[in-house]
Amino acid sequence: MAKRKKPRVNEGNNWHHRKAKVNGGSGKISSGNMIEVDVLKHRAFHLLFGTKDTEQIAAILNKTWIDVAYELVVRKRNEIS
Numbered sequence: 001m002a003k004r005k006k007p008r009v010n011e012g013n014n015w016h017h018r019k020a021k022v023n024g025g026s027g028k029i030s031s032g033n034m035i036e037v038d039v040l041k042h043r044a045f046h047l048l049f050g051t052k053d054t055e056q057i058a059a060i061l062n063k064t065w066i067d068v069a070y071e072l073v074v075r076k077r078n079e080i081s
Contacts, residue, residue, distance in 0.1 A: 016042050020051035 016037045019025030026033045037045075049057050058074045066072050 012039055013037060014039050014042055016045070019053070022051050023053050 013036045015034050017025045018033050018035060021027055049060065054074050058072050061072050
């Protein structure tokens with residue numbers, strides 16, 4: 001089994017891919033796909049969602065966490081009417 005890389009830590013923060021590399025996201029910090037986040041929140045995000053995409057995450061939130069009277073809807077920014 002491959003050894004996991006240690007997260008790059010910078011004063012309690014590390015880098016998160018907005019779109020996972022396995023889903024086609026860039027790993028370059030200048031790409032806009034990378035954001036610096038709190039290490040504990042980053043770990044919690046991946047415990048809950050792994051490398052799922054935005055629509056899959058919304059489905060999990062709706063099924064498990066969101067009040068049944070509401071629905072979280074996601075859409076691409078360029079599809080705003």
